[in-house]
Amino acid sequence: MRLIENWFSERYSDNLQLSFRVKDQLMSVKTDYQRIDVFDTYDYGKLLAIDGTVQMCEYDEFVYHEMITLVPLHFTREQPKKALIIGGGDGGVAGQLNKAGVNDITNVEIDSQVVQVCERFFPGLTSIFRKPGVKLLIKDGIKYLRETREKFDIIMVDSTDPEGPAEGLFSKKFYEDARNKLNEGGVFVTQSGSPYYQPKAIKMAFEGLSSVFKHVRPYTAFIPTYPSGFWSFTIAYDSDVDEPETTPFSGKYFNNDILRGCFLLPQFVKDLIGVT
Amino acid sequence: MRLIENWFSERYSDNLQLSFRVKDQLMSVKTDYQRIDVFDTYDYGKLLAIDGTVQMCEYDEFVYHEMITLVPLHFTREQPKKALIIGGGDGGVAGQLNKAGVNDITNVEIDSQVVQVCERFFPGLTSIFRKPGVKLLIKDGIKYLRETREKFDIIMVDSTDPEGPAEGLFSKKFYEDARNKLNEGGVFVTQSGSPYYQPKAIKMAFEGLSSVFKHVRPYTAFIPTYPSGFWSFTIAYDSDVDEPETTPFSGKYFNNDILRGCFLLPQFVKDLIGVT
Numbered sequence: 067m068r069l070i071e072n073w074f075s076e077r078y079s080d081n082l083q084l085s086f087r088v089k090d091q092l093m094s095v096k097t098d099y100q101r102i103d104v105f106d107t108y109d110y111g112k113l114l115a116i117d118g119t120v121q122m123c124e125y126d127e128f129v130y131h132e133m134i135t136l137v138p139l140h141f142t143r144e145q146p147k148k149a150l151i152i153g154g155g156d157g158g159v160a161g162q163l164n165k166a167g168v169n170d171i172t173n174v175e176i177d178s179q180v181v182q183v184c185e186r187f188f189p190g191l192t193s194i195f196r197k198p199g200v201k202l203l204i205k206d207g208i209k210y211l212r213e214t215r216e217k218f219d220i221i222m223v224d225s226t227d228p229e230g231p232a233e234g235l236f237s238k239k240f241y242e243d244a245r246n247k248l249n250e251g252g253v254f255v256t257q258s259g260s261p262y263y264q265p266k267a268i269k270m271a272f273e274g275l276s277s278v279f280k281h282v283r284p285y286t287a288f289i290p291t292y293p294s295g296f297w298s299f300t301i302a303y304d305s306d307v308d309e310p311e312t313t314p315f316s317g318k319y320f321n322n323d324i325l326r327g328c329f330l331l332p333q334f335v336k337d338l339i340g341v342t
Numbered sequence: 343m344r345l346i347e348n349w350f351s352e353r354y355s356d357n358l359q360l361s362f363r364v365k366d367q368l369m370s371v372k373t374d375y376q377r378i379d380v381f382d383t384y385d386y387g388k389l390l391a392i393d394g395t396v397q398m399c400e401y402d403e404f405v406y407h408e409m410i411t412l413v414p415l416h417f418t419r420e421q422p423k424k425a426l427i428i429g430g431g432d433g434g435v436a437g438q439l440n441k442a443g444v445n446d447i448t449n450v451e452i453d454s455q456v457v458q459v460c461e462r463f464f465p466g467l468t469s470i471f472r473k474p475g476v477k478l479l480i481k482d483g484i485k486y487l488r489e490t491r492e493k494f495d496i497i498m499v500d501s502t503d504p505e506g507p508a509e510g511l512f513s514k515k516f517y518e519d520a521r522n523k524l525n526e527g528g529v530f531v532t533q534s535g536s537p538y539y540q541p542k543a544i545k546m547a548f549e550g551l552s553s554v555f556k557h558v559r560p561y562t563a564f565i566p567t568y569p570s571g572f573w574s575f576t577i578a579y580d581s582d583v584d585e586p587e588t589t590p591f592s593g594k595y596f597n598n599d600i601l602r603g604c605f606l607l608p609q610f611v612k613d614l615i616g617v618t
Contacts, residue, residue, distance in 0.1 A: 073359075080363065081384035083349075087357040108357035126538075129608075262402075262566045288564065288572035288608065290538045295571015296564035319608045327606025330599035332405075332564065333592065 074105050074113070076120055078263055078293045084120075086110055086291075092187060097179040099231050104187045110291060112187050114156065116180075116226055120291050122156055122188075130297070132317040133287040134257060135162035137328060138220055138301045140310040141281075143251025146219035148172075150247070152207030152235065154224035155180035157191040160200055166315055168220070169199040174207040176231065208234045211243045219249050223256035228267050236270040241278040241302070253303040258284060261335045262294040272339040275302040284339065285328035287319065298335075350381050350389070352396055354539055354569045360396075362386055362567075368463060373455040375507050380463045386567060388463050390432065392456075392502055396567050398432055398464075406573070408593040409563040410533060411438035413604060414496055414577045416586040417557075419527025422495035424448075426523070428483030428511065430500035431456035433467040436476055442591055444496070445475040450483040452507065484510045487519045495525050499532035504543050512546040517554045517578070529579040534560060537611045538570040548615040551578040560615065561604035563595065574611075 075085040086107045093104040103115040111124025122130070139146060148170040151159050155175035163171055173195070175181055181202065185192045195202045203210065211221070221244050228236040235256065244254050254275070259267025268284055275282040279302035289297040313325050336342065351361040362383045369380040379391040387400025398406070415422060424446040427435050431451035439447055449471070451457055457478065461468045471478045479486065487497075497520050501508040510516055511532065520530045530551070535543025544560055551558040555578035565573040589601045612618065 075361075079385060082363070082386075083361045085351075085359045085361065109355060110358075260566075262564075286564070288538075288562070288570070290570035290572060294564070294566035296566060316609065318610050321609040321612070323606035323612075324608055327603040330603025330606075332595045332600055333597040334594050336597070336599075 074103070074107070074115065076115070076118060076293075084291075084293075086113060093183055095179060095183065097177050099177045100226075102179060102183050104183060113291075114184065114188070117230065119226070121226070122158065123291050126289060126291050127158055128317065129287050129289045129319045130292075131158040131162045132320040133285075133328070134222060134224060134255060134299055135159055136166060136313070136315045136317060136320045137285055137299065137325065138222070138253045138255040139166055139168070139315070140313060140325065141253045141301055141303050141307050142219055143305045143307060144219070146252070148218050148249070149220045149222065150174065150211070150218040151222045151224060152211065154222070156184040156188055157194045159222055159224045161191055161194040164194055164197060164200065171200045172203065172216070172218075173200065174203045174205050174210045176204070176206050178204045208240055208243075211240070211247055214247060217247050217249045219252045221248060221252070221254045225257060227259055227264060228270055236267065236274060238274045238277055241274050245278050245304070251305045253301055254279065255299060255301045258298045258300045260292065260294045260296055261286075261298055261338060262296055264293065265338050268298045268300065268335070269339055271300040275300060278302070280304045283329055284331065284335070286331065286335075287328060350379070350383070350391065352391070352394060352569075360567075360569075362389060369459055371455060371459065373453050375453045376502075378455060378459050380459060390460065390464070393506065395502070397502070398434065399567050402565060402567050403434055404593065405563050405565045405595045406568075407434040407438045408596040409561075409604070410498060410500060410531060410575055411435055412442060412589070412591045412593060412596045413561055413575065413601065414498070414529045414531040415442055415444070415591070416589060416601065417529045417577055417579050417583050418495055419581045419583060420495070422528070424494050424525070425496045425498065426450065426487070426494040427498045427500060428487065429508075430498070432460040432464055433470045435498055435500045437467055437470040440470055440473060440476065447476045448479065448492070448494075449476065450479045450481050450486045452480070452482050454480045484516055484519075487516070487523055490523060493523050493525045495528045497524060497528070497530045501533060503535055503540060504546055512543065512550060514550045514553055517550050521554050521580070527581045529577055530555065531575060531577045534574045534576045536568065536570045536572055537562070537574055537614060538572055540569070541614050544574045544576065544611070545615055547576040551576060554578070556580045559605055560607065560611070562607065562611075563604060
């Protein structure tokens, strides 16, 4: 990743970019899968970029990690016990799950170097991988899900966008495999991109999941260091679960209001995915 | 505004900037109040910047204009008839009001050149100023509000941020003047900045308005070309109005879901303004 006068720029498109002023580039490595960079930024703390896109930074990682984890936990029929995370090599999702009382966690990350880099620069997040009950596997999550004999109460996809290595994580085949490996009453969740700048991601997730699951519900969060600041996630499940009114969890972003509000979508998003 | 290799960059802070690739700089003028620039961008249409900050672009102006206008219209005791807009020299707010059935509109803009520039480059928005019932005054809105003998059902502040010329629009004195010029059952609304990057704006608006009005309610929207993409507005009113459940208005962003969802705040925003 080339730095111009100590600015790291993420190109959102040919015509838009967000730039962070950095004190230092802490690491840059090309792995078998992707390029990983870590920057020490001025206002956003340490920042992890993969293939030039911000994956996480200390300033606002709480929003993404709380929202991908705490929302789906309300839509399982029973209290979830056993979780599978695909991606998530930084440990952020596993940490939130654990804090929320889910202790049997399998985390399948395809790229060992994501974990190694995060162990070095984000040890507060990766320390979760040393907890009893948390199992880290370096494997292709798509293949793992197809082949495993285990079943889970919650399956979570914490991936990059549906270009490159993560494309298969947005396919109907993958969603079918996920459904087959969910315990009854379980829930699936995936990040599904920015409705403004990556309409393909939420559309692929919504349509693919709708062909497999009975209930499919996109939800949103304000994440300032992601493209457009408007991010989406999508949960899918088969059980008829009552809409929860209150949450036992509290976060810096997540609360009772957000549990309801995050599902309330702007009209252009409804139009994009074809719901009323 | 200096362009580097045909990119217009808005500095959000010393350490973060968003850059738009531009085909051409259409206009740059220093007025008595501020610098006004218009760029023809690649993906975002024509873009109006004031003092280097994006005020509006064709791509997403609908979000800001719908949200500042349509939300408060649900919190007047009677159907509002008479509106005052302070700022709003681009005509976007007046246009939304008119579309929503409010036909007696006074729009007080301090800088005649904002109007002139917008007449030239955004004629679809400024055409509203030629409609019967819509009165455009080139005046200081703070002074106008203090001195006018008219009263309004809705008073709207469509301003820049609380630095420079707009600072007085976030003062308790101004909010008192606004309350005095509201008809009974009327509503006040102001844009109140990004809770992530301009916490001062929403805090000033919330605290100032709370010392004057009985009900003060911040609400939010996803606006990708504004800093962080997370924008806030704040309404204030004295009447006890029932929370509306459905809206007669529809927009590209605004709908029944957003009418409820926009008031549901992330925890860090509640903590910032001190509400539970």
